[in-house]
Amino acid sequence: MPSAEQFRQQADKPLDPTVPQTYEIRERQKQEQPADSSARPDEATSAPKNEDYEPTPSQSITLTADRQAIVDAVIRLYSGSGNHKDDSTGERDMHVYAKTSVYDDIASYCDTRYKIAGQWYGIPVVMTESKTLAVEIVESSEAAPAGQATRPAAIVFKMKRAWTPRGLFGKTFDVNHLVTLSLEKATPEDGEGPAERIKYHKDQWNEKDYSHGGLGKVLKTINGDMATIGTRPPKSL
Numbered sequence: 001m002p003s004a005e006q007f008r009q010q011a012d013k014p015l016d017p018t019v020p021q022t023y024e025i026r027e028r029q030k031q032e033q034p035a036d037s038s039a040r041p042d043e044a045t046s047a048p049k050n051e052d053y054e055p056t057p058s059q060s061i062t063l064t065a066d067r068q069a070i071v072d073a074v075i076r077l078y079s080g081s082g083n084h085k086d087d088s089t090g091e092r093d094m095h096v097y098a099k100t101s102v103y104d105d106i107a108s109y110c111d112t113r114y115k116i117a118g119q120w121y122g123i124p125v126v127m128t129e130s131k132t133l134a135v136e137i138v139e140s141s142e143a144a145p146a147g148q149a150t151r152p153a154a155i156v157f158k159m160k161r162a163w164t165p166r167g168l169f170g171k172t173f174d175v176n177h178l179v180t181l182s183l184e185k186a187t188p189e190d191g192e193g194p195a196e197r198i199k200y201h202k203d204q205w206n207e208k209d210y211s212h213g214g215l216g217k218v219l220k221t222i223n224g225d226m227a228t229i230g231t232r233p234p235k236s237l
Contacts, residue, residue: 051206053176055136055158063140066194067155070096070181071137074201078161079130082120082233090120091234095193097201098184105203116201117233125231126166133160133174143184153183153196178204 063071073093082090094117103109103116110116123130139156157179164172182200190197 051178051204053158053178053204053206055134055160055176057134057136060135060137060157061140063137063155066196067140070183070194070196070198071135071155071157074179074181074198075132075135075159077120078123078159079132080124080127082117082122082231083124084121084232090117091237094120094233094237095191096198098186098197098199099189099191101197101199101201103201103203106205114233114235114237117237118231121231121233127164128166128170129162129164129172131162131164133162135159152199155181155183175205180204 073089073096076089076093081088081093094113097113097116099113100111101113101116102111103119108119110119136158137155138158139154141151141154143153144151159177159179161175161177162172163175164170180200180202181198182202183196184199186193186195186197
């Protein structure tokens with residue numbers, strides 16, 4: 001299997017102009033994939049800062065039922081629903097993503113729903129447990145009106161997770177995440193699912209959480225395009 005560095009080199013290749021993308025995804029991808037790696041902006045996902053991503057559930061805002069269902073599906077995927085058990089909800093949960101969508105964190109960069117599924121179906125492979133400890137919804141916004149500055153609809157939430165990697169003698173890491181889900185109306189190619197779909201999923205950690213105890217190294221083992229070979233997500237995605 002290619003190394004994490006090889007995966008990153010693949011992700012850093014120039015964008016394919018034939019791949020259809022909408023609103024600000026192309027500009028955001030260009031920020032994440034500059035030709036000169038030293039030119040990456042401070043906010044790029046691979047350059048985490050020591051921000052406070054600690055969730056405060058009591059301050060969480062209320063979502064519509066449809067948007068809450070999207071967040072619930074994403075949290076189930078974080079918790080390992082992407083598996084091959086008979087009662088798995090992983091395939092259904094994956095349909096909150098558009099067929100052409102981006103997942104972007106400090107270990108991974110995927111640009112189709114199928115590649116994103118490779119990441120999620122890798123969680124049970126490398127983790128004994130991934131448990132949600134707390135969630136705070138901090139934003140739920142609509143797209144900017146036509147003719148104004150381009151801004152996608154979005155859900156933003158903070159989340160604390162307990163990750164227990166395999167092979168680290170039961171050691172558990174509590175990690176705070178800041179997750180941004182940029183949304184767009186579903187298209188026929190997206191298949192069955194909600195009226196809005198995730199077009200860009202960005203997951204930020206702070207430097208302390210990513211670097212401690214080798215957790216980042218574990219997550220890089222399910223990094224990028226080749227993850228689908230080892231994790232075997234449903235071909236229907």
